[in-house]
Amino acid sequence: MTKIRYRNTTVDGIKIAYREAGPKGAQKLLLLHGFPTSGYMFRDLIPLLADRYHIIAPDLPGFGQSGDPAVNSFDSIAETIDRFTEIVGFDRYAIYLFDYGAPTGFRLAVKHPERITGIISQNGNAYVDGLSEAWNPVQAYWQDASAENRAVLKAFLGPETTIWQYTHGVADPTAVSPDGYSLDNFYLSRPGAEDVQLDLMGDYKSNVALYPTFQNYFRTHKPRFLAVWGKNDPFFLPPGAEAFARDIPDAVIKFFDTGHFALETHADEIAATIRGFLD
Template sequence: MNTIAYRTIEVDGVSIFYREAGSAGQPKLLLLHGFPTSSHMFRDLIPQLADRFHIVAPDLPGFGQSDDPKVNSFDSIADSIEHFTEVVGFDRFIVYVFDYGAPTGFRLAVRHPERIAGIVSQNGNAYVEGLSDGWNPIRAYWEEASAANRDALRAMLTPQTTYWQYTHGVADPSAISPDGYTLDDHYLGRLHADNVQLDLFGDYKSNVALYPVFQDYFRTHKPRFLAVWGKNDPFFLPPGAEAFKRDNPDARVTFLDTGHFALETHAAEIAEEIRAFFN
């Protein structure tokens, strides 16, 4: 199946939208997006890999076309995606993680290391040294969950901030299609979406608390690991990518001269890295 199919299934009472391409029998590739986007971010990558992999790309609960999570937490999101993989028959797969997709995918790996055939981390962090000062407003909310600190984070849900996330660190912002950030803003404007996202900002501290657990998994299981990083990311710094080699010396780390949403400018290069690494 080289065309992309758009499907929705119910998982534990949560409706999950996903994109699917490739054919059964090919190596399985699970694509996990981040904030504030959806599986739409993989629109250029999927066609370049569908001849090589059986691909599914779900919208995480609370994002895109999927329902809100039952609980606004990363554990709840990981529970839904874990059960989603079981429903769609992804018993062993390579997982591509970006941003929020990283703590989701790494939870799956820790829970079921036998299911992980490899990891692609595209600006998906698991090390404290990878966190920039851009996290300081969110850190303030972790330290004091006051109404004022929560309300201050609403600035991160505005169209101006979404556009900045897409274009910061990109040599030519005119190369960034408006489709992605415009669609993200549409989803952020849905009823209750603001509170889902503010809750997840607060719960992100649970991911940082799990960094040592994720790192132990990398050391113990040494999965085939490819890190492809937009080096100008304002949130996840290059040292976070380099750190993967500390726990998994065979990991491949590649930097691209772009920002956080590296697929917007370098989808072809990232596809080629994946094809070459998992040949």
């Protein structure tokens, strides 16, 4: 049985909850989740990797058991997670990036390229190529941050939408545990959570603005790179994964017949791919 420890620390006044597993002298692996979930999304992946890697999976500020960010922005979240890695002793590490975790982790890589030993992106974009039409309401809010456009985005926070994110593109929806999306919906219903999430949707335009910076990092530093992608993702399409090879010719790109939350159905396959990649 894999022992997972559930810990908390404080980063500049913000509580950060995190999961930790694996031998401390082993290669370090930082897992960064996305919207609207938490470190809980790695519950199946961690036991498959913890025999070989020292794993830490924080709940991002504003998510899960962590406190809210000082400012509802991706810059603020990345700054907090950067300090968090220093507090927990992650001086050199590989990173697994999913959804919101991608622009967070790419900011860390740009700031500290010497610390990054490898990047695994699971449905986490750094190119406009893979942004689907599902982003249209969010992009409308980027262009005009009106109350009306903000109200439209509340549909992304509804319980039915969370379930749809988990099950869309999955061949057998009964293979998706209801625990994940039920917990996410609980966290989304907490007081203040709505404003945090709507603010972050509005600020996502800062990530797109940084895509050229991320791409320059890829071209300059050529990090070891693995893309493991749910090919039926309604938000981040396969061209977003394929685009990494433009700037990192040795990038390894793998597609799986599933949706956005690929670990819900393909944790075994993704873990095996990660082990081969990191080793």
